[in-house]
Amino acid sequence: MNKKLTLNETLDKIRQISGIKNDFYSEISEIFKNTPFNKELNFLKESTDILLKNQKEDFLSHLFESAEMLDALLDICVLSFSVENTKLGNDVITFSLPAGWTCPWANTCLKKVERYRVVDPNKVNTSKVSKRTGLDVPYKGDVVVHKGKNSQFDCFAANQEMQYDTVRENRWHNFDLLLAAGTYMDQADLIMKSLTFFFDNEGFRTDVRIHESGDFYSGEYLKAWMEVAKKMPENKFYAYTKSLPLVQKYQNELKDIPNLSITLSEGGRKDSELGNIDIKQAKVFNTPEDLLAAGLILDLDDNLAKEKGGKDKNFGLLIHGTQEAGEKQQLKLRNETFMAYWKYRKYLNRQLGLPTETRMSTEQADAALAHIDDILTNQEKYMKAKGIKRIDKTHFEYIKKLLRYVKKYNVYDFDDNLINILQDKYK
Numbered sequence: 001m002n003k004k005l006t007l008n009e010t011l012d013k014i015r016q017i018s019g020i021k022n023d024f025y026s027e028i029s030e031i032f033k034n035t036p037f038n039k040e041l042n043f044l045k046e047s048t049d050i051l052l053k054n055q056k057e058d059f060l061s062h063l064f065e066s067a068e069m070l071d072a073l074l075d076i077c078v079l080s081f082s083v084e085n086t087k088l089g090n091d092v093i094t095f096s097l098p099a100g101w102t103c104p105w106a107n108t109c110l111k112k113v114e115r116y117r118v119v120d121p122n123k124v125n126t127s128k129v130s131k132r133t134g135l136d137v138p139y140k141g142d143v144v145v146h147k148g149k150n151s152q153f154d155c156f157a158a159n160q161e162m163q164y165d166t167v168r169e170n171r172w173h174n175f176d177l178l179l180a181a182g183t184y185m186d187q188a189d190l191i192m193k194s195l196t197f198f199f200d201n202e203g204f205r206t207d208v209r210i211h212e213s214g215d216f217y218s219g220e221y222l223k224a225w226m227e228v229a230k231k232m233p234e235n236k237f238y239a240y241t242k243s244l245p246l247v248q249k250y251q252n253e254l255k256d257i258p259n260l261s262i263t264l265s266e267g268g269r270k271d272s273e274l275g276n277i278d279i280k281q282a283k284v285f286n287t288p289e290d291l292l293a294a295g296l297i298l299d300l301d302d303n304l305a306k307e308k309g310g311k312d313k314n315f316g317l318l319i320h321g322t323q324e325a326g327e328k329q330q331l332k333l334r335n336e337t338f339m340a341y342w343k344y345r346k347y348l349n350r351q352l353g354l355p356t357e358t359r360m361s362t363e364q365a366d367a368a369l370a371h372i373d374d375i376l377t378n379q380e381k382y383m384k385a386k387g388i389k390r391i392d393k394t395h396f397e398y399i400k401k402l403l404r405y406v407k408k409y410n411v412y413d414f415d416d417n418l419i420n421i422l423q424d425k426y427k
């Protein structure tokens with residue numbers, strides 16, 4: 001059987017056969033880097049051979065006749081979306097742009113990560129041991145971050161970009177394509193074609209969250225999404241934004257688009273004008289007690305963000321995600337416990353065969369944890385007793401995580417009154 005060659009091995013082989021200059025191959029290698037082609041070695045070799053014979057027309061037709069090329073071109077030319085899977089159903093498609101760079105009105109949350117790593121010549125050819133995996137990681141440049149001068153909250157989206165190069169690449173790829181697209185109609189066309197491509201490949205989903213990261217950075221861009229919503233009535237689009245001046249400018253048109261819901265979020269440079277516009281707002285609180293005092297409802301599952309409305313639909317959020325060490329970090333842990341407890345309480349009870357309204361005690365949670373540990377250590381016995389062929393370990397681990405939240409919730413001893421900040425379905 002032929003050994004499958006890596007891209008570099010294949011290019012080396014071609015180089016040996018043809019005796020061609022190194023530059024040419026490094027060019028080819030660079031062009032196809034990060035595309036599905038670095039896996040399509042025969043295709044690369046054939047294309048290179050034709051090109052080396054200087055048969056440009058044959059080369060082009062080979063390129064365009066290739067299904068792989070079409071796939072790759074599509075990948076390069078369409079916007080990228082993600083799916084957010086939720087345990088409680090209702091998967092959401094999310095769209096992202098570079099955090100901070102596309103948020104012209106962000107203020108207390110502002111954080112930007114440089115698109116490319118900055119290489120410190122003194123660190124080249126060094127490596128360091130990863131705290132997480134214990135593996136040696138070669139130095140590939142520093143991730144450079146800029147925080148806004150009024151920053152108070154940590155931008156979760158920027159933190160994702162700090163952690164993963166691919167996340168940054170995808171978001172900049174989206175931004176590049178939109179900037180290159182042209183008018184708002186051209187941008188809308190690009191978004192619609194990209195969404196359709198995504199649905200064809202990943203399956204249709206109704207809900208689309210515009211900007212898990214980023215914001216409406218221009219009027220033309222906001223108009224593009226308005227156009228998309230009008231032309232895709234079977235989808236429900238929703239977005240949080242701090243781009244208040246743009247929303248203000250198009251508020252009448254926005255009100256007439258039933259499947260596009262905008263939520264203004266606090267923390268922007270135009271917060272003082274929030275009172276002048278009848279579009280719903282989300283306010284972030286440090287604690288559930290503060291949220292209760294403000295008389296608002298907590299959005300546990302994005303459903304209040306999806307709902308279209310004016311000020312009468314204002315709602316609250318609790319700080320969570322990554323926060324710097326200190327008081328905010330403590331509050332975040334407390335808030336996350338509160339949110340996880342109430343969001344998954346009924347689901348957890350159903351999984352354990354308890355009445356859905358049960359408020360589990362620490363003893364009950366401990367007993368359930370011990371029972372799951374017993375199943376996981378005696379899997380064969382459990383499978384035989386249940387007549388099943390495999391155990392879904394991930395699911396059991398997830399249930400254990402929820403049970404640990406129950407225990408933490410009981411330690412925090414939250415006031416029963418806080419039930420009043422929940423949406424009815426979670427009470």
Ligand code: SF4
Pocket residue numbers: 099100102103106107109110111155156157158212213214215242
């Ligand atoms: S608006 Fe959102 S994405 Fe932009 S900096 Fe603020 S939190 Fe981050």
